[in-house]
Amino acid sequence: MKRQHASGPWEIEEVYADQEAYSRRVMAAAGFPVFGWEHRAGGLPGRDVLAEFGVNNGELGWVEVRSGDWNSADGPYVTVRTYCPDAELTEPLPDLEDVVEDERDRVYEHLGIDEGDTPGGVRALREWITVDGDPRALQIHEDRRPGAGTVWAGRLWMDGATVTVTGRGVSPGAIELRRIADFEQYIIGRTALMRTLAARQPAAPAPAPEPTPGELGLRAHRELVEQGIARATAMAAQLRAGRSARLPRHLRGEDRRIRWESTVRQQMWLASETQDEADVAVTSMVNHLGRLAHHVDWLTGTAEGAAAVEEVVRYTVFASEVPSLPAQRAWERLWAGGTPELPSGTEDAWLTAWEQWRIERTQHRSRR
Numbered sequence: 001m002k003r004q005h006a007s008g009p010w011e012i013e014e015v016y017a018d019q020e021a022y023s024r025r026v027m028a029a030a031g032f033p034v035f036g037w038e039h040r041a042g043g044l045p046g047r048d049v050l051a052e053f054g055v056n057n058g059e060l061g062w063v064e065v066r067s068g069d070w071n072s073a074d075g076p077y078v079t080v081r082t083y084c085p086d087a088e089l090t091e092p093l094p095d096l097e098d099v100v101e102d103e104r105d106r107v108y109e110h111l112g113i114d115e116g117d118t119p120g121g122v123r124a125l126r127e128w129i130t131v132d133g134d135p136r137a138l139q140i141h142e143d144r145r146p147g148a149g150t151v152w153a154g155r156l157w158m159d160g161a162t163v164t165v166t167g168r169g170v171s172p173g174a175i176e177l178r179r180i181a182d183f184e185q186y187i188i189g190r191t192a193l194m195r196t197l198a199a200r201q202p203a204a205p206a207p208a209p210e211p212t213p214g215e216l217g218l219r220a221h222r223e224l225v226e227q228g229i230a231r232a233t234a235m236a237a238q239l240r241a242g243r244s245a246r247l248p249r250h251l252r253g254e255d256r257r258i259r260w261e262s263t264v265r266q267q268m269w270l271a272s273e274t275q276d277e278a279d280v281a282v283t284s285m286v287n288h289l290g291r292l293a294h295h296v297d298w299l300t301g302t303a304e305g306a307a308a309v310e311e312v313v314r315y316t317v318f319a320s321e322v323p324s325l326p327a328q329r330a331w332e333r334l335w336a337g338g339t340p341e342l343p344s345g346t347e348d349a350w351l352t353a354w355e356q357w358r359i360e361r362t363q364h365r366s367r368r
Contacts, residue, residue, distance in 0.1 A: 012198065016191045023050055023190070027183040030060050032085060032161050035131070036186070037067040037078040038178040049193050050186035051079070061087060065186050068170070070106075070193065073113050073149060075169020079103060080177065085160035093162065096141035099153035103166045110197065117234070120145035127172040129165065131158060132179060138165070138172055218270075220263040221313045224282070225289045227256060229309070232290035233300060270317045285316040288331050295351055304358050323361070327353035 027034075027050070036048065047067060054061040061084050068077035079102075083093065094102075104115045121144040129138045140154035153166045167175065180186070260282065267278035289312055292299055299305040311322040322328065330350040 016194065020187050020191060023053075023183070023187045026053060026055065026060060027063070027187070030063065032060075032082070033159055033179045034063045034065070034082045034183075035080050035158065035163050035177045036065045036180045037080060038176045039067050039076075039078070047189060048186050049189040050183060051190070056090075060084065061090070065180065070110060072169075073107050073111060073115070075149075075167070077103075077168050078170060078175060079106075079166040081164045083162040083164075087162060093155075093164070096153040096155065096164075097143075099164055099166055100141060100143045100151045103151050103153070103168060104148075115148035116145055120148070125152075127154065129154070129156070129172045130176040131156070131163075132177070140172060218266075218313055218317060220259065220266045221282075221285070221317065222309065224259045224263045225286060225309055225313065227259060228286045228290045229293045229299060232293040236294045267317065281316050284331075284335050285312060287335065288312055292354065296354070298358065304361060307361065308354070308357075324354065324357045327357055 039047075047069075049066045049070070051064045051066045053063045062081055064079060064081040066077065066079045068075055070077060087093065101117075107113050107115060123142045123144075125140050125142055127138045127140050128135045130136070136156055136158075138154040138156050140152045142150060142152040144150045149168055151166065151168045152172065153164065154172060155162065155164045157163070163177070165172070165175065165177070263282050264275065264278045267273060267282055268275060271278065271281065273281065289299070289309060292308070299308060308324065311320075311324045312328070314320040315322050315325070315328045327350060330353045334347060334350045
């Protein structure tokens with residue numbers, strides 16, 4: 001559930017009213033039972049929230065409701081997502097590890113608390129949960145992180161529907177799920193939470209004066225590729241660990257778009273290129289180093305890595321005769337669509353050129 005943006009209080013209230021009306025129509029047409037946490041908290045606004053729902057080709061596919069203390073990383077907080085029967089035949093359901101990360105994303109988005117991107121003590125457990133008064137077995141994935149609390153997620157099947165439950169600050173055995181007969185408190189709760197989140201948004205700071213192109217130099221290029229390498233390295237590490245590729249929280253947000261636009265403007269000024277030409281050049285530069293980060297372990301934290309970044313940047317901006325020129329040209333051929341029929345355009349040729357550059361650089365340094 002994201003914060004809403006509007007230019008004035010009257011407009012945002014119209015947005016809320018439209019959302020409520022649409023949600024009522026969709027929920028009234030639900031063709032499968034939807035479950036929520038029966039927490040007996042008195043139905044306070046904001047305690048029960050219709051968080052999200054998915055509609056595909058006019059059919060409701062899933063509904064997610066949340067209940068509990070959203071304002072505390074300690075909870076208690078429970079998320080229940082109910083899928084329509086046979087939903088897994090349309091697309092795979094998310095792994096429970098990803099469901100846990102979704103809950104940690106929520107805490108980051110709502111409270112600004114980053115609970116880390118690396119799993120802590122992980123356990124697969126068989127627990128029991130109560131559904132409509134009857135105990136049901138639940139296989140759960142539990143993730144304990146020092147200083148970040150425990151989050152667990154489990155999945156069960158009810159009347160043909162798949163139900164995923166996520167909890168923090170409350171054990172599965174303490175939860176009772178009930179079919180939701182009336183969604184009104186969830187719909188009103190969503191609006192109450194959106195108002196609270198909107199009120200918490202800090203006022204936009206006065207824009208700082210931008211440096212002139214001459215003052216900025218190559219800094220925008222360097223900062224953008226460093227961020228791109230960090231993103232690529234983090235994603236590759238997660239894939240190697242057998243996890244879903246998920247961008248670390250501190251590397252998300254509007255910052256990347258702002259950096260990209262600044263770099264394109266700087267490329268236009270330094271290389272005398274049109275906006276389209278500059279965007280193509282920046283795209284190639286970022287992909288060059290991001291792809292290299294997937295294949296080599298020396299691009300970050302080494303002198304060779306820093307030199308490679310600098311040479312890619314200088315070649316992108318000035319077409320300089322850098323020592324890694326063969327690798328730069330091999331990348332151009334590969335990026336343009338090199339094929340096995342054109343050996344000089346293959347990925348192997350590009351990586352070989354970089355390895356040769358690294359060996360020659362190392363030998364040169366050892367002779368000094």
